[in-house]
Amino acid sequence: xxxxxxxxxxxxxxxxxxxxxxxxxxxxxxxxxxxxxxxxxxxxxxxxxxxxxxxxxxxxxxxxxxxxxxxxxxxxxxxxxxxxxxxxxxxxxxxxxxxxxxxxxxxxxxxxxxxxxxxxxxxxxxxxxxxxxxxxxxxxxxxxxxxxxxxxxxxxxxxxxxxxxxxxxxxxxxxxxxxxxxxxxxxxxxxxxxx
Amino acid sequence: xxxxxxxxxxxxxxxxxxxxxxxxxxxxxxxxxxxxxxxxxxxxxxxxxxxxxxxxxxxxxxxxxxxxxxxxxxxxxxxxxxxxxxxxxxxxxxxxxxxxxxxxxxxxxxxxxxxxxxxxxxxxxxxxxxxxxxxxxxxxxxxxxxxxxxxxxxxxxxxxxxxxxxxxxxxxxxxxxxxxxxxxxxxxxxxxxxxxxxxxxxxxxxxxxxxxxxxxxxxxxxxxxxxxxxxxxxxxxxxxxxxxxxxxxxxxxxxxxxxxxxxxxxxxxxxxxxxxxxxxx
Numbered sequence: 002x003x004x005x006x007x008x009x010x011x012x013x014x015x016x017x018x019x020x021x022x023x024x025x026x027x028x029x030x031x032x033x034x035x036x037x038x039x040x041x042x043x044x045x046x047x048x049x050x051x052x053x054x055x056x057x058x059x060x061x062x063x064x065x066x067x068x069x070x071x072x073x074x075x076x077x078x079x080x081x082x083x084x085x086x087x088x089x090x091x092x093x094x095x096x097x098x099x100x101x102x103x104x105x106x107x108x109x110x111x112x113x114x115x116x117x118x119x120x121x122x123x124x125x126x127x128x129x130x131x132x133x134x135x136x137x138x139x140x141x142x143x144x145x146x147x148x149x150x151x152x153x154x155x156x157x158x159x160x161x162x163x164x165x166x167x168x169x170x171x172x173x174x175x176x177x178x179x180x181x182x183x184x185x186x187x188x189x190x191x192x193x194x195x196x
Numbered sequence: 197x198x199x200x201x202x203x204x205x206x207x208x209x210x211x212x213x214x215x216x217x218x219x220x221x222x223x224x225x226x227x228x229x230x231x232x233x234x235x236x237x238x239x240x241x242x243x244x245x246x247x248x249x250x251x252x253x254x255x256x257x258x259x260x261x262x263x264x265x266x267x268x269x270x271x272x273x274x275x276x277x278x279x280x281x282x283x284x285x286x287x288x289x290x291x292x293x294x295x296x297x298x299x300x301x302x303x304x305x306x307x308x309x310x311x312x313x314x315x316x317x318x319x320x321x322x323x324x325x326x327x328x329x330x331x332x333x334x335x336x337x338x339x340x341x342x343x344x345x346x347x348x349x350x351x352x353x354x355x356x357x358x359x360x361x362x363x364x365x366x367x368x369x370x371x372x373x374x375x376x377x378x379x380x381x382x383x384x385x386x387x388x389x390x391x392x393x394x395x396x397x398x399x400x401x402x403x404x405x406x407x408x409x410x411x412x413x414x415x416x417x418x419x420x421x422x423x424x425x426x427x428x429x430x431x432x433x434x435x436x437x438x439x440x441x442x443x444x445x446x447x448x449x450x451x452x453x454x455x456x457x458x459x460x461x462x463x464x465x466x467x468x469x470x471x472x473x474x475x476x477x
Contacts, residue, residue: 066453067422068233068429080451083422086235093233094422094451097240098278113235119207144206 003145005033005191006121007071007087008184009114011107011137013040013129015157017050019177020127024058024076026181031060032188033123034071036087038079038110040103040129051078067094079105086113101133111137120145123187125180126172127151129161135168147187148172149180213253214241220257225267227341228404229274231428237274244270268344275342277419280358281316284450285368287418288320290467292370295445296328298474299413305334308412308439310403311420312338315349319378320369321416322392327372331395337410339401346398352388354379359386403432408439415440419449426456433459437475446473 012019016039039050048064055062065077070091079085083094084105100106111134114122124141126134128151142148150172153159166172175183218230229237245256259266282288299305309318318338325331340346363375379386415436421429436446437459446463448471454460463473
């Protein structure tokens with residue numbers, strides 16, 4: 002099977018707690034890079050989200066800078082008021098117009114992840130109150146990557162996971178607490194397949 | 197269109213189509229987008245593909261080669277950056293507090309706003325220079341690749357609906373006056389006082405292919421380099437270095453960094469968090 006190289010996560014309303022839960026399960030030696038787009042207010046306290054997450058999980062979490070390298074076990078979060086895009090081996094930022102009123106846009110992040118890493122990508126869509134991310138996640142699935150959606154029934158807000166499932170019916174539906182362990186398993190099984 | 201070909205084959209074919217398109221554009225029109233960051237470029241190319249009612253990037257290539265007007269439309273897609281007045285107020289506050297005192301030591305000041313797009317940043321900087329009594333001895337060179345964007349910048353007219361937001365930005369950026377004194381209302385646009393741009397030279401300049409044209413005490417280039425790939429960034433940073441006076445100041449966007457650049461050692465931070473650097477002696 003294709004090696005898991007990149008985990009791309011999108012979340013909106015209620016996302017901080019959900020992201021924290023998912024990252025909390027990932028060990029320091031997690032074998033894939035992680036990128037996150039969480040809808041956030043521009044002009045909010047800069048770096049707060051990253052500090053919180055960094056303090057509460059084993060991985061290194063930082064706000065993405067342009068052309069920052071992707072590395073296994075390193076988590077890059079989209080800065081407020083920028084789109085975060087994945088290139089092969091690094092990230093880029095853009096100030097293109099907001100999509101669905103959102104910058105960062107989850108569709109932009111997940112779509113670019115699918116372009117850069119194809120089947121080596123796992124997309125994760127968490128709680129949220131809009132439809133951002135559905136198109137991006139479908140693209141990951143279409144390119145042979147893995148699509149994971151938080152169970153809308155138990156998510157803090159169900160709209161975003163529901164929209165994702167409508168666009169990608171074959172996505173794996175997991176409880177929030179199951180997503181981290183599933184990522185660990187994906188990373189481990191794919192690492193084992195290497196010579 | 198075969199959407200469900202395997203991901204890798206899809207990727208390889210699309211990459212080939214993009215490479216051929218950029219090569220064609222370069223040879224037919226002289227614009228060189230080959231060093232641009234691929235992810236954003238890909239989005240904008242597809243935006244144009246759909247905007248033309250086409251289905252593939254190869255289809256876009258055909259139209260561009262046969263219809264120069266289509267190239268103009270793509271150029272606009274590829275070059276217009278969404279900007280705002282006093283974007284990142286803390287940056288503009290830092291500029292006033294830490295850079296203007298350096299500029300004040302020169303009898304004549306030259307500022308380059310590289311990639312000025314539709315001009316919001318020029319007027320922001322000009323207003324601050326005016327309030328600090330420096331505008332009269334400053335010449336601002338405002339350049340962009342896109343002539344249509346420059347035309348809008350020259351007009352100094354921005355959407356009236358944005359003024360409430362810009363007023364807040366202006367105040368947070370350390371503005372000293374009532375913001376509304378700088379513009380007059382004309383229908384649904386706010387038309388800025390032409391005196392603000394009297395010392396500004398608007399000129400088409402392509403950071404990728406054009407060279408150095410003057411020496412500046414301050415170069416402002418915010419959220420432009422993010423659209424370039426790492427190698428092209430190096431080249432443009434070299435151009436900035438060659439276009440700067442001794443101890444010149446370089447201001448980049450908040451999330452742009454010199455850290456990974458070959459040119460990193462040539463600069464020291466003035467305000468690290470705002471990405472304001474000074475060239476070492």
